[in-house]
Amino acid sequence: MADVRIKICGINAHDAMQCAIAARADFAGLVFFGPSPRNVTLAQAAALAELSGASIGRVGLFVDADDSTIIAAVDAARLDAVQFHGSETPERIGQLRARLGLPVWKAIAVRTADDIAASRKYAGAADLVLFDAKTPAGSLPGGMGLAFDWSLLRSYRGAMPWGLAGGLRPGNVQEALKITDAPLVDVSSGVESAPGIKDLAGIAAFAKAVRAA
Numbered sequence: 641m642a643d644v645r646i647k648i649c650g651i652n653a654h655d656a657m658q659c660a661i662a663a664r665a666d667f668a669g670l671v672f673f674g675p676s677p678r679n680v681t682l683a684q685a686a687a688l689a690e691l692s693g694a695s696i697g698r699v700g701l702f703v704d705a706d707d708s709t710i711i712a713a714v715d716a717a718r719l720d721a722v723q724f725h726g727s728e729t730p731e732r733i734g735q736l737r738a739r740l741g742l743p744v745w746k747a748i749a750v751r752t753a754d755d756i757a758a759s760r761k762y763a764g765a766a767d768l769v770l771f772d773a774k775t776p777a778g779s780l781p782g783g784m785g786l787a788f789d790w791s792l793l794r795s796y797r798g799a800m801p802w803g804l805a806g807g808l809r810p811g812n813v814q815e816a817l818k819i820t821d822a823p824l825v826d827v828s829s830g831v832e833s834a835p836g837i838k839d840l841a842g843i844a845a846f847a848k849a850v851r852a853a
């Protein structure tokens with residue numbers, strides 16, 4: 641499977657950032673969402689940006705955040721893209737894209753085929769849709785290690801660039817790619833030893849598994 645892009649999400653420590661770079665991941669996700677165990681402060685994000693430079697794309701992750709929060713993070717972390725994981729509408733996503741001048745990714749919470757079909761409303765507003773598992777009410781909207789039925793994406797041909805997230809691990813990502821042929825995979829808790837603590841060997845194993853798929 642050629643050139644599947646890899647995003648390691650929830651990087652909040654220098655060793656994890658160095659490991660993602662060494663594993664030749666394409667993107668490092670920085671979570672700007674207080675309730676997450678992976679949340680980074682602006683100062684931490686700036687230090688991670690300093691460490692990583694141009695070696696990896698930095699994607700800032702937000703959940704129904706206001707403009708000032710997003711802009712402060714974009715500036716501090718010198719973000720290359722922004723990912724929205726809340727209930728942002730296509731109109732809101734389009735406004736943010738115009739205001740920030742950065743690629744905008746929209747996470748789509750998936751349980752059924754209808755959820756995937758509904759992602760079409762983001763065409764023209766977002767640059768990429770990230771299909772992720774729908775999480776239980778009251779829990780975090782992502783980073784929960786939950787997978788959806790990957791067969792929903794079998795033979796998927798969307799109008800926009802897309803990626804697969806949710807419950808991926810070194811041990812199952814090849815199966816996920818075999819079923820979905822996803823051009824980008826995103827992992828967070830599947831490469832952690834505890835919530836918010838990245839497992840360095842897990843990051844390396846995940847990248848190796850993707851490249852061997």
Ligand SMILES: O=C(O)c1ccccc1NCC(=O)[C@H](O)[C@H](O)COP(=O)(O)O
Nearest residue numbers: 649676782783784785806807827828829
């Ligand atoms: O990772 C978080 O803590 C998080 C919190 C709130 C919204 C989204 C969050 N993560 C988004 C991601 O892009 C994760 O990588 C994605 O949901 C997959 O997570 P996992 O199933 O743990 O691999």
